[in-house]
Amino acid sequence: MSYIQNVYPIQSRDAIARDVFDYVVACPDIASQSHAGQFVHIRVAGHTLRRPISICEVNREKGTLRLVFEVRGSGTEAMSMLSVGDLMDVMGPLGNGFTLLSPDSRAIVVGGGIGTPPMLETAKHYAENCTAILGFRDAAHVILDEDFDACGCDVRLATDDGSKGHHGFVTDLLRQRLEEGGADIIYACGPKGMLQAVAAIAEEFGVRCEVSLEERMACGIGACLGCATPIRTADGGMTYKHVCKDGPVFDAKEVIF
Amino acid sequence: MSYIQNVYPIQSRDAIARDVFDYVVACPDIASQSHAGQFVHIRVAGHTLRRPISICEVNREKGTLRLVFEVRGSGTEAMSMLSVGDLMDVMGPLGNGFTLLSPDSRAIVVGGGIGTPPMLETAKHYAENCTAILGFRDAAHVILDEDFDACGCDVRLATDDGSKGHHGFVTDLLRQRLEEGGADIIYACGPKGMLQAVAAIAEEFGVRCEVSLEERMACGIGACLGCATPIRTADGGMTYKHVCKDGPVFDAKEVIF
């Protein structure tokens, strides 16, 4: 495996919800090596550090990556100003990605807010064998539900204010889904609190669970040791692993929330 | 008098010689107050300090300023990337400008290289009563000669390598012109060595002479005292004046070269 860094043309740009942008970047060399759950590291003019953004979709034939991100601060704001045809400085693919079982396994993906994009490529792998449980603040913030629909998943929505789908949390829907029937694996990405709750439910139902974590990063490849996250060791102790290299995907059991 | 700072649309952009760019910016409020020999201070993305650029032409009716600059480093390079329609952050008009006599006076403007642009608005004031002596490295670097022509001046060119006009220096042409007949005032802008030589010739012929100086600037308005230049005091001593506020135009007699 090697890391690639270069500038690549933006093929399309869409605003898909308030402050959420959807870019397709033509980077065949990176795309050809990318897997669900990995991320890319994007250089933004005027900023020292690259911004880590998950790979939402990979199209190996077209040589493109789809990236969906929310404007959170000045870096993502500057990224959102890029137009079709502009060049994006992308480094990737980075991180380990999700463990994909055989496509006929029963999978559940759980996405909370802007944690939803990395679940799409994973959901595509399982298609109709996948339940996609997606949670958002309100109807205006719902993203990608139609994309999950289009890959044949059973999509279940929750919003905090009930303006679309279930009024409540993704964890309610997850529990409901597990009570309906078993699953071979659960994948989750979203706020830490949500991940912790999902992990607890997975544990309760005895289902394997992988979570994608976030941490502030510098190098993105394991050289600076900046993105440490506390991990349970086999003997019950604590160590630090690095989100960029050992993650961003971790077995939920080893994460110390 | 007040200083104005705002962002203004670029109306046109031209590359007029190797690494020399010609912009017209629509900034009616600044243009309405601008005079020959003054400058504007331009903010460039990714740079702490503004870049001082002389006003090449003022069009009060159209509310525009013409700015002509050479790429010298990363700031002017970034400026040269701006396109028509982009906004330029301009502060001005700054500095004192040239002393303009009545238009029927006999004036000589001397421009060396990228010191040529600020002479154009001055030349226009005197039109056919003005001799424009312009010097460049070689034919490829000649700029604005047609503009000076168009305002009716008597244009005399020199190049270091003789590839266009006189083979030699502007000072040769200045001496020649003064030997041909008198002049009421000489204005000069260009490298320090040239200014010094021009000042000496002016002194020799007893002609009033104003020179436009350059110095590294921060504020551009006289508040930081960064752009000091040594000036002869009445009693023969030395003091520092400031190019941005007391200049950029100084009486050649008081400049300590």
Add this chain to the structure above:
Amino acid sequence: MANLKVNIAGVEFKNPIITASGCFGFGREYEKMYPLEKLGGMSLKGTTYAERLGNPPPRIAETASGMLNSVGLQNPGVKHFIKEELPYLLDKGTVIIANAAGSALEDYRMLAEELDQSAVDMIELNISCPNVKSGGMTFGASCESASEIVREIRKATSKPLMVKLSPNVTDIVSIAQSVEAEGADAVSLINTLVGMRIDIESRRPILHQNTGGLSGPAVFPVALAMVWKVANAVKIPVVGLGGVEKWQDAIEMMLAGATGVQVGTAMFYDPYAPLKIIEGMNEWLDRNGIADVGEIIGQVRPW
């Protein structure tokens, strides 16, 4: 509209934003862009007892997110300042702070005596200028010399006295405590960090003084760390500066413990920076339902 008033060493400022010394002249230039009364206060150009010409040019160099200067305290001397500049400023409706500098103890003393008799609201004692050969920063470089000079100046004036500290030291906290012990009413920090740039083609330092003082956003994190440490170690008010360009920076400074915030270099690229900071700070306080800016001072919660 939150209450933005703060009190520093007994002087009331209508808001915490003060223009930094050396970056705002004596106020006349920026007044051509906006009324000075909008400012909390102005710290004026460093003034010495006698007139000073300053250093030879070039005095300015650019750096990444910052700049170097080696102006070297060019100023007309305190008598000229009091006679020609101060009267003009007195009715501007903002706090006037004289920035007092010198090269020998005796200069500083005579200067302080003049300022004591003047109408300035406050004296900012600059023992941290890196751009003068003798005096300047060297006074601010050790607890002993800082104590000595503050002791002398304290005798010479009963004006509110703010001491401006140098960041070019191993332990700024001890120096702050030393000047507090000698009767300083406030401290301001940071002055510039010593820096250099070289023109690789001419092989000359860009500044004629070879080195100069680094300011601008580049130094903000250094300033913030020092403000936080000093504010936790002294009881007198702390005024924070160094690289503040946005209202968010001013809030970081105040959370770290600053009662007032000075803005310098940012004005060179954005002359309206102080006003934008006041406005942005005010809106943020409103958005967060904070009635008085004083409520955020020192409220950072360390881990």
Add this chain to the structure above:
Amino acid sequence: MANLKVNIAGVEFKNPIITASGCFGFGREYEKMYPLEKLGGMSLKGTTYAERLGNPPPRIAETASGMLNSVGLQNPGVKHFIKEELPYLLDKGTVIIANAAGSALEDYRMLAEELDQSAVDMIELNISCPNVKSGGMTFGASCESASEIVREIRKATSKPLMVKLSPNVTDIVSIAQSVEAEGADAVSLINTLVGMRIDIESRRPILHQNTGGLSGPAVFPVALAMVWKVANAVKIPVVGLGGVEKWQDAIEMMLAGATGVQVGTAMFYDPYAPLKIIEGMNEWLDRNGIADVGEIIGQVRPW
């Protein structure tokens, strides 16, 4: 193609560009982008005698043209390093520098003894890490403590010994002279400046350690001034670092007196930075007809 070889403390480097400690791990990661043999040398991640977990996250914050880190010397310990990492690096065709850190004199001594027996080409003694509670920077903060530790380490090893200095001091020149007097073969400077950032909404410092070390282009002018001053005051070679991102910066460093130049933070945004610097430097030397990079070391002409 100019000669780019330099000799630092008896060790030959094929070019003056060295990756900075803590920014290049043990080399394996960036090797996935380019062969390590292109580099003059690599200063490896700070290593202590015993394994260290490092500090809790967040460990990274962004600043204008810079960043803060509070990694806190996370490393597997020297024995693991020598057994698991070093063998892999030995045939890479580049100079291997171990960066040695600790919290007590005894740790440093045991560490140096281990390294002395290993195949590393050089030891960079880190007495300037701002991110550990005891030891670290405090050793580098005074001439006495710096002398003491270098004296002990010098006894423990005959490897070429480079001492890495902290910029968070009043007088880095005296400290450089002290370590030279105790037998250091070279000095490298600067390590990071202490800095801070605060999240204004949570009112928490962004770093879990509250403060961290500032690096990146923001600090370049500070590093350059210190390199120039130290190079003028010691006879041993100086390795310059701090904010170097472009080949022009490396040339400024060498003109100021650096024999080698380290590159750290720049690699995070431009992983190929060290290679681009080597290439750009080489082209500039050719353009200027300079046959040997050694000819420019210390050649700045002060005013």
